[in-house]
Amino acid sequence: MGQESIRRALLLLAVDPGLGGIVIAGRRGTAKSVLARALHALLPPIRVIRRSCCNADPADPGDWDDATWAHRATISRTPVSALIPAPFVQVPLGVSEDRLLGSVDVSASIRRGVPVFQPGLLAAAHRGVLYVDELNLLEPSIANLLFTVVDGGVNRVEREGISFHHPCRPLLIATYNPAEGELRPHLIDRLALVLSADTPLTLDERVEAVERVLQQAADPGSFRQRHGPGLVELQQQIVAARRLLPRVTLTPPQVRYLVDEAIRAGVEGHRPDLFAVRLARAQAALQGCRRVNAADLRLAVELVILPRSALAVPPDSELEPPPSGEPQSEPAGDTPPGEEPPSDPALDEPCSEAIPETFLFSPEGVLLDPHLLAQAARGQRRHGKAGGGGLVRSPDRGRYVKAQLPQGPIHHIAIDATLRAAAPHQRARRRGLKGRHGPKLLLREDDLRVKQLVRKAGALVIFVVDASGSMALNRMQAAKGAALQLLGEAYRSRDQVALITFRGRRAEVMLPPTRSITAASRRLERLACGGGSPLAHGLALAVRLGVNARQAKEVGEILIVLISDGKANVSLSRSLASSSDDRPEQLGLTAMRQELLGIAAAIRQLGMELLVIDTGNRHLTSGLAADLARYGGGRHQLLPAATQQEIAATTRGLLGTAGSRPSAAQHGPGPKGCLRRT
Numbered sequence: 001m002g003q004e005s006i007r008r009a010l011l012l013l014a015v016d017p018g019l020g021g022i023v024i025a026g027r028r029g030t031a032k033s034v035l036a037r038a039l040h041a042l043l044p045p046i047r048v049i050r051r052s053c054c055n056a057d058p059a060d061p062g063d064w065d066d067a068t069w070a071h072r073a074t075i076s077r078t079p080v081s082a083l084i085p086a087p088f089v090q091v092p093l094g095v096s097e098d099r100l101l102g103s104v105d106v107s108a109s110i111r112r113g114v115p116v117f118q119p120g121l122l123a124a125a126h127r128g129v130l131y132v133d134e135l136n137l138l139e140p141s142i143a144n145l146l147f148t149v150v151d152g153g154v155n156r157v158e159r160e161g162i163s164f165h166h167p168c169r170p171l172l173i174a175t176y177n178p179a180e181g182e183l184r185p186h187l188i189d190r191l192a193l194v195l196s197a198d199t200p201l202t203l204d205e206r207v208e209a210v211e212r213v214l215q216q217a218a219d220p221g222s223f224r225q226r227h228g229p230g231l232v233e234l235q236q237q238i239v240a241a242r243r244l245l246p247r248v249t250l251t252p253p254q255v256r257y258l259v260d261e262a263i264r265a266g267v268e269g270h271r272p273d274l275f276a277v278r279l280a281r282a283q284a285a286l287q288g289c290r291r292v293n294a295a296d297l298r299l300a301v302e303l304v305i306l307p308r309s310a311l312a313v314p315p316d317s318e319l320e321p322p323p324s325g326e327p328q329s330e331p332a333g334d335t336p337p338g339e340e341p342p343s344d345p346a347l348d349e350p351c352s353e354a355i356p357e358t359f360l361f362s363p364e365g366v367l368l369d370p371h372l373l374a375q376a377a378r379g380q381r382r383h384g385k386a387g388g389g390g391l392v393r394s395p396d397r398g399r400y401v402k403a404q405l406p407q408g409p410i411h412h413i414a415i416d417a418t419l420r421a422a423a424p425h426q427r428a429r430r431r432g433l434k435g436r437h438g439p440k441l442l443l444r445e446d447d448l449r450v451k452q453l454v455r456k457a458g459a460l461v462i463f464v465v466d467a468s469g470s471m472a473l474n475r476m477q478a479a480k481g482a483a484l485q486l487l488g489e490a491y492r493s494r495d496q497v498a499l500i501t502f503r504g505r506r507a508e509v510m511l512p513p514t515r516s517i518t519a520a521s522r523r524l525e526r527l528a529c530g531g532g533s534p535l536a537h538g539l540a541l542a543v544r545l546g547v548n549a550r551q552a553k554e555v556g557e558i559l560i561v562l563i564s565d566g567k568a569n570v571s572l573s574r575s576l577a578s579s580s581d582d583r584p585e586q587l588g589l590t591a592m593r594q595e596l597l598g599i600a601a602a603i604r605q606l607g608m609e610l611l612v613i614d615t616g617n618r619h620l621t622s623g624l625a626a627d628l629a630r631y632g633g634g635r636h637q638l639l640p641a642a643t644q645q646e647i648a649a650t651t652r653g654l655l656g657t658a659g660s661r662p663s664a665a666q667h668g669p670g671p672k673g674c675l676r677r678t
Helices: 004-015 032-042 066-070 072-077 097-101 106-112 140-152 203-218 220-247 252-265 271-286 294-308 370-380 415-430 469-473 476-492 517-525 535-551 572-576 589-605 624-631 644-656
Strands: 021-025 046-049 081-084 088-091 102-104 117-119 129-132 154-159 162-167 171-176 193-196 391-394 399-404 450-456 458-466 496-503 506-514 555-564 609-614 635-638
Touching: 004 021, 004 032, 004 171, 004 193, 004 220, 004 271, 004 294, 021 032, 032 129, 032 171, 032 220, 066 072, 066 162, 097 102, 097 140, 097 399, 097 415, 102 154, 102 162, 102 415, 106 415, 117 162, 140 154, 140 399, 193 294, 203 220, 220 271, 252 271, 252 294, 271 294, 399 415, 458 535, 496 535, 506 535, 535 555, 535 572, 535 589, 555 624, 589 609, 589 624, 609 624, 624 635
Parallel strands: 021 171, 021 193, 088 129, 129 171, 458 496, 458 555, 555 609, 609 635
Antiparallel strands: 046 081, 102 117, 154 162, 391 450, 399 450, 496 506
């Protein structure tokens, strides 16, 4: 109920598997898994070569795997094909690299004395459905491998004496809950369709959804009799559309219209343009037309370009919604499978106007159709606030993700990988044995493999707050309020929080790394102001705190959030001097600036993130805050007169993009002698 856009997208994906796949975002209980399995029920059966590891098509020898191609002579002489249902393969969250890509078959390798390939899940999913539930919780390296193979269409395995390749072009359906973590944008970009299942339903629709579930649970047979005939018609429609798809054409002005909409929407790269063209052709084929019409182009913009666009606020003037195009022709659902669509002269004519009369986006990137604003807002909320710093390696505990050669002390032996490494050499090793009473399995030191374990680790957010006299005069209350909001955000995302304040002569750790929001709020509210600005000591304490937390292996990512006006007048040497020293050494402004830039460069080289919220005045600031962000490879945001809500919102947005650190080559090296001074 209420998922018309996703249902239409799944049908188009079944018509044109070249679209790659779809990502469905939604809260719990929004029928994401039901939609994925429903598409599998609509796919027509496929003809495969028996004993092929990847469901090879007997009519397409150029798309066979290595093993099938090696036996092509036998295949050509005898009928070895069979008609099977399209496969449905689900990738579990704990899948290993060997199970996903394929590895050495231990028993077969021992029998034959040579490495034998054992196919993985990607081989089994070829020409079927590959379903990934909770994609955002999948281990990052596994997700990168999966999307790389599916995007390229070929899986090449070069490992442990194996050299094998096979095609891999499944319909990828991935679902995730934005409330449980963020999905990386580069994964979403590889699929044509990214839609949200969080469609608000009316009272009648929710009642109808409950009644349908109860009817199906009470009497599945009668429920299928009521809704089954529609599924058969959809299957026939998909078969007919697949045969018609190669003959569907777009005119150059239609392609230009789609590209123009993509430019107006501000999307990145050329993938949205190509996906929109393919989807428009698939929609025309699904409607039984050989030419794309205006309604097909509009649907391509709504399903492909709109979810990827960076929408601006709609204009203040009242705008009439543009026409949605002429009614589409009746679907060609009466074409039986196995037959060509009937030759009808009407198919050679456009079903309606060729190009929409209006654009969905203005030249400024503003969405013109008010009815699509809610859909766009739901789509842009698909990226939930991510908590935690990802995964970190652990020698003693965690999840087994892959095997590797031992480096240092051995804690956990990977039995499976060790056997796979030794299996192909058993026949050769037994030749030197005398008698038949030797061990059944001969292992050598170079066969040994150990487990690489990873575990989840949160991020450590270190707030470095300027409590000097200049900040007391320059929106200290706004900085404190923003820090409180950010502390609450970090607490909800299960990150650790630390608080450092600097004023007078020294900086102080007001709150060690913790997840307790109550203690943090109490201490921040009692924060005093006044005195000098020992900015160098505050940043040095933050670096020390981050290094200690990383050595304890409790965090996967460290973010230093500096809230200051960029005015420093106390050197690090003066801050570190003992209290009995009445006249400690005080550096000049130039040397103090070099000292601060050196600490910022050390932050970048240590792999920490630096976010600088500059509360100084644009005309009076010395530019030190911007230079700190530049040398630290971080982000700088000037907010001279912002409220606490504006500061918190800006910082939250910068925290959401942590991990996209500019390289050292983009900013140049730090100041001379910065590491020695730090």
